[in-house]
Amino acid sequence: xxxxxxxxxxxxxxxxxxxxxxxxxxxxxxxxxxxxxxxxxxxxxxxxxxxxxxxxxxxxxxxxxxxxxxxxxxxxxxxxxxxxxxxxxxxxxxxxxxxxxxxxxxxxxxxxxxxxxxxxxxxxxxxxxxxxxxxxxxxxxxxxxxxxxxxxxxxxxxxxxxxxxxxxxxxxxxxxxxxxxxxxxxxxxxxxxxxxxxxxxxxxxxxxxxxxxxxxxxxxxxxxxxxxxxxxxxxxxxxxxxxxxxxxxxxxxxxxxxxxxxxxxxxxxxxxxxxxxxxxxxxxxxxxxxxxxxxxxxxxxxxxxxxxxxxxxxxxxxxxxxxxxxxxxxxxxxxxxxxxxxxxxxxxxxxxxxxxxxxxxxxxxxxxxxxxxxxxxxxxxxxxxxxxxxxxxxxxxxxxxxxxxxxxxxxxxxxxxxxxxxxxxxxxxxxxxxxxxxxxx
Amino acid sequence: xxxxxxxxxxxxxxxxxxxxxxxxxxxxxxxxxxxxxxxxxxxxxxxxxxxxxxxxxxxxxxxxxxxxxxxxxxxxxxxxxxxxxxxxxxxxxxxxxxxxxxxxxxxxxxxxxxxxxxxxxxxxxxxxxxxxxxxxxxxxxxxxxxxxxxxxxxxxxxxxxxxxxxxxxxxxxxxxxxxxxxxxxxxxxxxxxxxxxxxxxxxxxxxxxxxxxxxxxxxxxxxxxxxxxxxxxxxxxxxxxxxxxxxxxxxxxxxxxxxxxxxxxxxxxxxxxxxxxxxxxxxxxxxxxxxxxxxxxxxxxxxxxxxxxxxxxxxxxxxxxxxxxxxxxxxxxxxxxxxxxxxxxxxxxxxxxxxxxxxxxxxxxxxxxxxxxxxxxxxxxxxxxxxxxxxxxxxxxxxxxxxxxxxxxxxxxxxxxxxxxxxxxxxxx
Numbered sequence: 001x002x003x004x005x006x007x008x009x010x011x012x013x014x015x016x017x018x019x020x021x022x023x024x025x026x027x028x029x030x031x032x033x034x035x036x037x038x039x040x041x042x043x044x045x046x047x048x049x050x051x052x053x054x055x056x057x058x059x060x061x062x063x064x065x066x067x068x069x070x071x072x073x074x075x076x077x078x079x080x081x082x083x084x085x086x087x088x089x090x091x092x093x094x095x096x097x098x099x100x101x102x103x104x105x106x107x108x109x110x111x112x113x114x115x116x117x118x119x120x121x122x123x124x125x126x127x128x129x130x131x132x133x134x135x136x137x138x139x140x141x142x143x144x145x146x147x148x149x150x151x152x153x154x155x156x157x158x159x160x161x162x163x164x165x166x167x168x169x170x171x172x173x174x175x176x177x178x179x180x181x182x183x184x185x186x187x188x189x190x191x192x193x194x195x196x197x198x199x200x201x202x203x204x205x206x207x208x209x210x211x212x213x214x215x216x217x218x219x220x221x222x223x224x225x226x227x228x229x230x231x232x233x234x235x236x237x238x239x240x241x242x243x244x245x246x247x248x249x250x251x252x253x254x255x256x257x258x259x260x261x262x263x264x265x266x267x268x269x270x271x272x273x274x275x276x277x278x279x280x281x282x283x284x285x286x287x288x289x290x291x292x293x294x295x296x297x298x299x300x301x302x303x304x305x306x307x308x309x310x311x312x313x314x315x316x317x318x319x320x321x322x323x324x325x326x327x328x329x330x331x332x333x334x335x336x337x338x339x340x341x342x343x344x345x346x347x348x349x350x351x352x353x354x355x356x357x358x359x360x361x362x363x364x365x366x367x368x369x370x371x372x373x374x375x376x377x378x379x380x381x382x383x384x385x386x387x388x389x390x391x392x393x394x395x396x397x398x399x400x401x402x403x404x405x406x407x408x409x410x411x412x413x414x415x416x417x418x419x420x421x422x423x424x425x426x427x428x429x430x431x432x433x434x435x436x437x438x439x440x441x
Numbered sequence: 442x443x444x445x446x447x448x449x450x451x452x453x454x455x456x457x458x459x460x461x462x463x464x465x466x467x468x469x470x471x472x473x474x475x476x477x478x479x480x481x482x483x484x485x486x487x488x489x490x491x492x493x494x495x496x497x498x499x500x501x502x503x504x505x506x507x508x509x510x511x512x513x514x515x516x517x518x519x520x521x522x523x524x525x526x527x528x529x530x531x532x533x534x535x536x537x538x539x540x541x542x543x544x545x546x547x548x549x550x551x552x553x554x555x556x557x558x559x560x561x562x563x564x565x566x567x568x569x570x571x572x573x574x575x576x577x578x579x580x581x582x583x584x585x586x587x588x589x590x591x592x593x594x595x596x597x598x599x600x601x602x603x604x605x606x607x608x609x610x611x612x613x614x615x616x617x618x619x620x621x622x623x624x625x626x627x628x629x630x631x632x633x634x635x636x637x638x639x640x641x642x643x644x645x646x647x648x649x650x651x652x653x654x655x656x657x658x659x660x661x662x663x664x665x666x667x668x669x670x671x672x673x674x675x676x677x678x679x680x681x682x683x684x685x686x687x688x689x690x691x692x693x694x695x696x697x698x699x700x701x702x703x704x705x706x707x708x709x710x711x712x713x714x715x716x717x718x719x720x721x722x723x724x725x726x727x728x729x730x731x732x733x734x735x736x737x738x739x740x741x742x743x744x745x746x747x748x749x750x751x752x753x754x755x756x757x758x759x760x761x762x763x764x765x766x767x768x769x770x771x772x773x774x775x776x777x778x779x780x781x782x783x784x785x786x787x788x789x790x791x792x793x794x795x796x797x798x799x800x801x802x803x804x805x806x807x808x809x810x811x812x813x814x815x816x817x818x819x820x821x822x823x824x825x826x827x828x829x830x831x832x833x834x835x836x837x838x839x840x841x842x843x844x845x846x847x848x849x850x851x852x853x854x855x856x857x858x859x860x861x862x863x864x865x866x867x868x869x870x
Binding site for chain 2: 031080137314315370381
């Protein structure tokens with residue numbers, strides 16, 4: 001399904017200092033959403049500084065050379081805007097949403113936060129304590145525990161092994177100098193993508209971004225180069241015993257990044273078009289399709305077979321995020337403890353079936369229409385539009401990727417799904433959380 | 442309170458069919474259409490022994506009709522790239538779908554068929570009950586759900602608002618498919634239903650489509666109903682402590698009963714003004730870093746991990762809540778501070794700057810949450826159940842009319858530091 005809206009933002013501009021600006025003009029509502037991506041997520045953290053990006057995100061809005069934490073909050077909240085910072089595995093994000101009349105002032109403030117944060121010591125102390133509490137609180141949710149365990153067994157020494165919060169041990173040791181160094185290293189105009197959507201005129205918006213960021217010069221030093229441990233697949237089973245009402249059963253398969261890296265030193269999204277790109281995108285697209293077929297929606301295979309027909313679960317689903325490095329293809333469910341083994345078997349059988357039972361043409365077409373429709377419906381709000389295009393640009397895929405992805409989905413063949421399933425969906429990592437009687441071997 | 446001046450005209454079309462069905466339509470430019478069907482058949486329609494029926498029925502609706510196999514609707518809509526789901530609350534159940542407009546004509550009849558002619562097959566009943574029981578078990582593993590449920594039970598000792606919408610295993614096991622069909626036939630009738638269509642479809646086409654598809658309702662059956670009993674007011678501090686395993690931090694939840702829409706003592710305008718005034722007070726207390734409680738308790742004194750406040754407007758009673766996540770050793774102190782800050786609200790009018798901030802924030806939230814056809818359809822349907830749909834778009838005007846003295850009166854009337862319910866959750870030692 002196409003929704004008739006343009007398939008890419010109307011403008012992509014690179015400022016002289018290297019900052020990329022994407023603008024999607026959408027006059028329908030009096031809103032502007034901004035997503036500012038910095039290539040500075042948790043994958044750039046060493047094990048001993050795990051949680052650094054997250055702590056930076058918590059403290060970045062809490063003081064600049066000109067303003068205190070409260071003054072910053074007052075400026076945002078007095079006009080009913082929202083301004084937040086967040087850190088993911090592959091990027092650091094500043095999100096902004098305002099009515100259009102307030103946008104210029106808020107972008108100015110965002111510029112000040114990104115360029116001259118002051119990291120007040122008492123704010124670092126406060127947010128460090130809060131982060132440690134948040135790490136502990138993750139242990140309250142069986143799903144979080146199971147997913148945390150799955151990440152660890154799949155990624156080993158790779159930074160993807162950890163939740164972005166870091167560990168108690170690493171966060172305790174993070175200092176102001178760590179934040180400053182991380183900021184100086186990664187926060188530079190040639191490492192940033194600004195993605196805007198809303199009631200904007202492109203020329204005026206470019207001029208505004210230029211005014212706020214134009215005099216920010218990139219340092220002469222080259223962009224940081226990542227050297228990450230290789231990720232190899234060695235499926236194992238891990239279980240944590242807890243006397244919960246439900247067991248959580250999760251299977252994970254290592255699956256490709258959106259584009260296969262040419263080597264492990266690549267890290268700044270500077271991915272050039274190449275035959276490899278096409279080959280890896282085909283695998284990525286086929287697995288996206290398979291994941292959606294399995295776990296997305298009320299007619300998805302897992303939902304129908306394991307919930308509707310067998311009553312095993314309320315929550316049963318699948319996900320396969322778009323990542324810079326090998327991603328997780330996950331299927332999971334929460335089930336009654338006595339059904340733990342059946343659930344594990346049921347999930348595994350459904351993934352295996354992708355290899356043993358090739359799609360008939362009708363099933364393949366239905367899966368394509370579903371993923372394409374949901375992809376289109378995922379770009380309805382200004383925030384969703386700014387996020388989608390900004391993320392693709394940050395990955396180095398460019399503004400045409402959204403269209404290419406849809407074309408690739410339409411082009412997926414039964415053979416391509418078979419090749420991808422045979423290659424990636426063979427032996428799963430298994431993560432279980434539940435009463436000891438059912439999860440211990 | 443001052444009268445509401447010249448509200449904007451209601452931007453949607455509203456009509457009632459001869460059979461009593463309400464239709465709301467609004468044209469929006471993108472080629473996406475959302476339909477949201479709201480039914481006055483939430484948990485308050487259940488007698489106590491039938492607790493959980495409304496929600497379980499919402500699951501069973503998707504199990505088809507004589508003409509539609511289980512899951513046929515889900516497949517029909519998702520096969521065309523659309524999405525669908527449903528939800529049940531105390532005052533309503535609602536069923537929604539979003540699709541490219543071109544597919545609306547072929548998919549809406551499926552949804553209508555489910556809603557009007559649900560078969561509730563015996564063979565599916567037991568299996569789907571297992572799914573609902575898993576939903577209940579999942580909630581029991583969620584400390585925040587348990588805390589909020591305990592709070593509701595304390596606040597509403599007689600009213601269904603005190604029960605879990607999900608019901609209990611015991612209650613669900615005691616019910617039959619025949620009773621569910623009775624509940625369905627009694628409540629899923631046109632006079633209880635609003636169909637909202639928002640999308641790039643002309644008014645006449647939308648109304649024709651809905652009138653044709655929502656036509657053949659089955660004659661109503663009678664069904665046991667909830668008999669309302671007077672709910673005793675909170676005249677002191679009701680308190681409950683829960684101890685939970687694997688808890689990493691304590692919770693403090695405090696609640697005050699606020700205005701509901703159906704109150705006998707005030708007219709609708711007064712009820713809405715009071716409700717939106719309490720929205721403002723919840724923002725003043727705990728929305729954003731400059732709000733009073735976040736600033737003091739999180740930012741300055743580091744006594745809580747997080748704190749929030751909200752006012753939930755429902756038909757028969759509203760609920761004003763404050764929730765904090767904190768270390769167990771700070772529980773008493775934080776509760777005392779909150780009580781003191783609550784009493785300040787009646788003693789001293791809030792500043793103009795604070796009032797302006799709260800209004801701006803809520804008005805923008807309103808604008809930010811009406812961007813898509815699905816959001817608009819949900820908003821209109823919700824107000825259609827609550828009062829009437831035209832109320833939906835008066836929200837910004839009513840907020841703007843509020844004065845600091847109005848808020849002081851509301852705090853004085855509803856938010857007492859001596860009359861409230863509190864649930865405290867502590868780690869099991």
